[in-house]
Amino acid sequence: MNKRAKTPAKTPEPIAPPPPPERFVLGAIPGATPGGWIDAWRERMPLSPLELEPISVADQRSRLLAGDLDAALVRLPIERDGLSVIPLYDEVTVVICPSDSHLTTVDELAPEDLAGEVLIVPRDDALGIRVAGTVAPAFDAPEDTEQAVAVVATGVGIVIAPMSLARLHRRKDVASRPLREAPTSTVALAWPTDRTTPAVETFIGIVRGRSANSSRT
Structure with a gap:
């Protein structure tokens, strides 16, 4: 009596590793204090690490346009061509x-x-x-x-x-x-206008105090 040949077991296809988490790089000029916003980001976006990158006022615009920053806390004035800018607070x-x-x-x-x-x-x-x-x-x-x-x-x-x-x-x-009668210095959030990503919009919502469930309007 002939025995039926066994069908070889199929080799399971390898499972593709998950993509690495997308990091958010935030530039910050000296004196900026984004600690509270960073904490809110980490709570709201636990799978997207935020990396804080120190920048100088002199090169704040060039660093943003170079593409190695998603957004930055800058000191005004800054040339706004190609950038979106939201003033945040004035300093004495x-x-x-x-x-x-x-x-x-x-x-x-x-x-x-x-x-x-x-x-x-x-x-x-x-x-x-x-x-x-x-x-x-x-x-x-x-x-x-x-x-x-x-x-x-x-x-x-x-x-x-x-x-x-x-x-x-x-x-x-x-x-x-x-110093009385002296102009104040304004700290602002800036980012390249053509790179207004969902991550950037999330950070905008955080600095504006919007909750995770609120709309952009």
Whole structure:
């Protein structure tokens, strides 16, 4: 009696691995504090890691247009051609001075209070403020605000900067006071207009305080 030949078992097809999670790269200028928004992103988008990328004010536009950032927290003004921009908040302008300076005897300073002071303007100056009656330093401009604050800590000069930068570079040997009648500095969210992806729209909703279930309108 002939035995029926056994049908060979089919080899299971390999299961394709899942695609890697799509990351969201957020640029941030010095002083920006996106911690709360990042926490909200991680809660709302657990499968899409957010990567925070430090950028300078000088190259904030070029970094966005280069395509290595999905969006960025930038400091205005910024050339808007090719970019979408949403202003987020304004920062108070402060004077950073030595902690033992006579400027610290008041809670708030007026421009005329700065007469005779050496005004140090770092190369990454975010405000472009010049005060009549101040004195230009006899040395080259520091490379960035952190270096400028270090010079102030030696007892030489003052720096005018957004409050967030004063907090970022806080030291025991310097102090800061708000400057009246000074323009504020605006932090904004910017992204390439032609790359307004669903992920970008999700982050826009987060910074605008929309809930996960709310509409875009």
